[in-house]
Amino acid sequence: MERMDYQKKILFLFFLLVAVLLFGTLGYMVILDINFLDALYMTVITLATVGFKEVKELDDLGKTYTIFLILVGFGIFTYSLTVGAQILLEGELKRVFVKRRMKKNLQKLSQHYIICGFGRMGRLITKELINAGIPVVVIEKNRFEGEEEGLFLIEGDATSDEILKEAGIERAKGLISVLPTDAENLYVVLSARSLNPNLFIITRAVEKEAEVKLKRAGANKVVSPYITGAIRMANIALRPKVVDFLEIATSFHRFEIQLEELKVHPTSPLVGKTLSESRISKDFGVIVIGIVRETGEIEFNPGSETPILGGDILIVIGPKKNLSRLEEILS
Numbered sequence: 001m002e003r004m005d006y007q008k009k010i011l012f013l014f015f016l017l018v019a020v021l022l023f024g025t026l027g028y029m030v031i032l033d034i035n036f037l038d039a040l041y042m043t044v045i046t047l048a049t050v051g052f053k054e055v056k057e058l059d060d061l062g063k064t065y066t067i068f069l070i071l072v073g074f075g076i077f078t079y080s081l082t083v084g085a086q087i088l089l090e091g092e093l094k095r096v097f098v099k100r101r102m103k104k105n106l107q108k109l110s111q112h113y114i115i116c117g118f119g120r121m122g123r124l125i126t127k128e129l130i131n132a133g134i135p136v137v138v139i140e141k142n143r144f145e146g147e148e149e150g151l152f153l154i155e156g157d158a159t160s161d162e163i164l165k166e167a168g169i170e171r172a173k174g175l176i177s178v179l180p181t182d183a184e185n186l187y188v189v190l191s192a193r194s195l196n197p198n199l200f201i202i203t204r205a206v207e208k209e210a211e212v213k214l215k216r217a218g219a220n221k222v223v224s225p226y227i228t229g230a231i232r233m234a235n236i237a238l239r240p241k242v243v244d245f246l247e248i249a250t251s252f253h254r255f256e257i258q259l260e261e262l263k264v265h266p267t268s269p270l271v272g273k274t275l276s277e278s279r280i281s282k283d284f285g286v287i288v289i290g291i292v293r294e295t296g297e298i299e300f301n302p303g304s305e306t307p308i309l310g311g312d313i314l315i316v317i318g319p320k321k322n323l324s325r326l327e328e329i330l331s
Contacts, residue, residue: 009083017080020047020073031065032056046070047077103166106152110171112137116158116188117178121204121225125176126151137167159187164195174200182210186217193218259317261292266310268330276304284326286318 024043028034032042038055045052046069058066113129115122118140129136136151139158156163158179169175169192177188185203192199202221205211211222236243248257264271270278280286291299294311308314314330316323 013080013083016076020076020080024069024073027065027069028062031062032058043069043073047073106137106166106168109135109137109152109168111135111173112168112171114139114164114167114169114172114175114192115178116175116185117180119178119180121178122176125178134173137172139163139167159184159191161191161195164188164191169195169199172196172199174202177201177203179204180206182206182214186210186214189214189217189219256319257317258320258323259315260323262314262316262323262327262330264308264310264312264314265331268308268310270308270329271310272307274305274307275302278308280316280326284318284322286316286322286326288314288316290315 021040021043024046025036025039028039028042029036032039032055034042034056042055045054046066112135115126115129115136115138118126118138122138122140126136126138130151137154138151139154139156141155141157152167154163154167156166158164158177175188175192177185177192179185179188182205185205189201189203192201201219202223203214203219205214205222205224208224208227211224214222232243246259270280275281275288280288288302289300291302291306291308292313292315293299293309299306316326318326
């Protein structure tokens with residue numbers, strides 16, 4: 001909104017300046033009977049008060065018109081240039097202060113996600129993460145605007161180590177690279193993995209052949225939008241209600257019911273208990289539909305006598321507020 005006000009002011013000043021120049025030029029053309037260029041020259045030297053020689057000797061009418069143009073036009077001319085320069089200077093200074101404040105806040109940021117690329121996919125990912133309450137740092141080559149709370153903007157090349165360090169990659173929880181080409185994503189993954197060996201990295205693969213290379217480079221997960229989209233469309237055709245259910249359960253902000261993964265801390269009071277003894281279902285109104293062990297083994301639809309171990313990740317579904325309460329017990 002503020003940027004639009006600046007643009008309107010600059011546009012108004014531009015038209016005001018053009019109107020004064022046009023008024024003076026047409027007046028000299030009629031009064032002195034000179035061509036457009038000479039009349040424009042006369043107008044400019046008059047308004048600028050530089051004192052250059054006139055292109056034609058002024059008669060009484062010409063002198064009177066010049067006096068009127070100076071009294072009326074000089075003020076407008078000077079005002080337009082001064083205010084225009086002030087607006088540009090204020091805008092530039094504001095960008096400098098905003099960038100400096102952002103860098104200061106970035107130094108305090110941790111456990112955030114870095115999004116490389118702010119195209120259509122990058123914007124959607126960023127929106128979902130912010131809705132989930134996760135701080136986000138976006139890196140994009142082209143200048144862009146962002147007003148979302150919890151979003152930090154860095155204009156630069158995501159393949160640069162310096163830019164990744166500026167985004168706080170050493171303190172980040174994860175990185176998602178959705179740059180236009182596989183080569184750029186590969187470069188980002190290599191750089192990110194070398195800067196933070198424990199970083200969780202997700203990237204997009206445009207070509208299927210790039211998936212293996214991206215994983216070798218250090219990506220934890222590689223997503224191919226074309227394959228994912230095709231499978232989703234096939235599932236909608238074959239089992240539409242299942243897809244609808246999963247969309248409801250995995251949405252961050254549209255519905256009360258959520259499908260979530262909760263990690264069991266080794267010191268949690270539920271460690272060592274069975275699902276029945278933990279009373280997760282009765283006390284929290286949450287259903288455990290799967291358990292991912294530290295070894296990577298996945299137990300689907302675990303029974304009531306299945307034990308809960310430290311380091312497990314429980315795949316649960318239930319109301320948001322109940323999930324928050326359970327997360328406190330598990331952590």
